Amino acid sequence: MAYRRSLLMEERLANNRDRILTATRKLVAEGGFREAQIAAVAAVAGISTGMIYRYFPSKAELFVEVLGAAVGAEIEILTAIADGPEPAGMRLSAAVTCFVRRALHGPNLAYAFIIEPVDPEVETARIRYRKEFGDVFKAILIDGVEKGELPAQDVDASAACIVGAFTEALVGPIGPTTRNTRDKERLVESVRTFCLRAVGGVTEGEDGHEKLSQTIRTTRKRQTTK
Amino acid sequence: MAYRRSLLMEERLANNRDRILTATRKLVAEGGFREAQIAAVAAVAGISTGMIYRYFPSKAELFVEVLGAAVGAEIEILTAIADGPEPAGMRLSAAVTCFVRRALHGPNLAYAFIIEPVDPEVETARIRYRKEFGDVFKAILIDGVEKGELPAQDVDASAACIVGAFTEALVGPIGPTTRNTRDKERLVESVRTFCLRAVGGVTEGEDGHEKLSQTIRTTRKRQTTK
DNA sequence: TAGAAAAGTGAACACAAATTCAAAAATTGA
DNA sequence: TCAATTTTTGAATTTGTGTTCACTTTTCTA
Incomplete structure (x- = not known):
């Protein structure tokens, strides 16, 4: 065994999830759902598109x-x-x-x-x-x-x-x-x-x-x- | 000169337009706009997809x-x-x-x-x-x-x-x-x-x-x- | 520090549906 | 009937995004 999720990591994960939600909310508030494409959300959240699918199924x-x-x-x-x-x-x-x-x-x-x-x-x-x-x-x-x-x-x-x-x-x-x-x-x-x-x-x-x-x-x- | 739109043709054209509209209305009534894809409309109207673009720009x-x-x-x-x-x-x-x-x-x-x-x-x-x-x-x-x-x-x-x-x-x-x-x-x-x-x-x-x-x-x- | 496992990346893929267009069929007047 | 012209076809193209996945990087334990 060489990896187990640490408390710090746990926090970062939650943080990521939050940033995705916040980014989405921001984009929606600015330009509606239309403007909140996955790529845009990822950009605003400062992560990659793939990451989003680690937290949300779709x-x-x-x-x-x-x-x-x-x-x-x-x-x-x-x-x-x-x-x-x-x-x-x-x-x-x-x-x-x-x-x-x-x-x-x-x-x-x-x-x-x-x-x-x-x-x-x-x-x-x-x-x-x-x-x-x-x-x-x-x-x-x-x-x-x-x-x-x-x-x-x-x-x-x-x-x-x-x-x-x-x-x-x-x-x-x-x-x-x-x-x-x-x-x-x-x-x-x-x-x-x-x-x-x-x-x-x-x-x-x-x-x-x-x-x-x-x-x-x-x-x-x-x-x-x- | 060898072709000029005849009255009969004129009628058929208008008829086509009508059939497109009717087909669309029917599909929308049955399943909403969602079901009224161009292909479906064409099928119901009994014409090809290309035809639709002769009568409607989009x-x-x-x-x-x-x-x-x-x-x-x-x-x-x-x-x-x-x-x-x-x-x-x-x-x-x-x-x-x-x-x-x-x-x-x-x-x-x-x-x-x-x-x-x-x-x-x-x-x-x-x-x-x-x-x-x-x-x-x-x-x-x-x-x-x-x-x-x-x-x-x-x-x-x-x-x-x-x-x-x-x-x-x-x-x-x-x-x-x-x-x-x-x-x-x-x-x-x-x-x-x-x-x-x-x-x-x-x-x-x-x-x-x-x-x-x-x-x-x-x-x-x-x-x-x- | 090694190396196992997970987090993270982003280009490539998938997909659905609108739109186009080269070719075929149909129509018309001579 | 023929050739000019228009109508019609529908497969191929385009387009815009969501989603995936092979690969890289980071994190963690022994």
Whole structure:
């Protein structure tokens, strides 16, 4: 026996994996999945193309992992909001606002996640993730309807509609258009109003709004610094 | 001089073009753009691959034309509804209902039109067409707001949200799932309610509904038999 | 330090599908 | 029928990437 993986090596391996993921995320954020070819990822990560296949069985699985990580982060934030003690309408407002705002301000991972054409394997994952988003909203809706805060409705359809609504509203704005903060906030507010009305929540009377905003900020910070 | 395109030939050429389009539409309806490779299209159309390039400069342009024709038909139907004399809320209801119902019952061209991954050139066209759909709804909204039938709102955002909402609601159901008519109608109604509430239209008090349904049916028939 | 095993390389390969084009078949007018 | 011209064919070419693998380099133990 003349070789056994040392602790140092173990670390370097993990490091490599990380660099691949980071490189992919960076490329996707800059130019979508389209720009994240294996050769490019390898170049950015500073390794050879062959290396990538030591860590990921295929490009599709690499993409799925990147997508999953990013979606997971968003889901965590949204879930924190959804699980709060506020009335359903308010939580819904906060969740929509939070998602749209983050998508608008963040790097344009959003475009890739929302609509960019990809191969079917990744697409399947994307649809699954979209459903996950829907489930967060669905939970809020179920709760709201149970407590009589929202009118009875088809929560599955409503949840899907909500995800679709803010998704579509983002597609245009996200692309090359660089809008200023004022425009962005206007869009956020428009989408929020739309969604809230849609499920029969009130749009007026925003008491307690500040408290929830606080929750959002805290959650977001926790997420970013992790 | 020994050859000049005769009338008969002229006809055959046009016929060829038609067969290519029809073949493409058929393949897309059955298996999405993915299944509509040039070779497959040629096979279905009963011609050689080379022929296709005599009529279309590239696969992408062929796709765009097929997409455009299908979208155009839908737009025409929706526009007829949008231009009606009914109150804005009712027209919106009818338009959403009509679109969702047609997508659910028709061949699954809808899948291809809504979410299937395609190359960027076609994607650009799709986004444009989505915007066209949005514009129809926007027109209804503007009118409704002007006449005081709907509350003031960001009509651009609302229109985008509406398109996104019913689109997303369709994505799941459209695929391989074969639902019965009852389920389909339930979904149609759910989406309709969602969208109508979202823009601040009333959901109750559907007087005159039947009259508008009539309009829808007539328009649809005209479209199909054309 | 040797030499066994693993990590790492990147040019070569594979592959699928769009596109081309030289040659064949068909059409037309004289 | 013939020759000019166009239409049609489909095998070969092109293209762009993902993936592999024979080889090099590095890491680790005895």
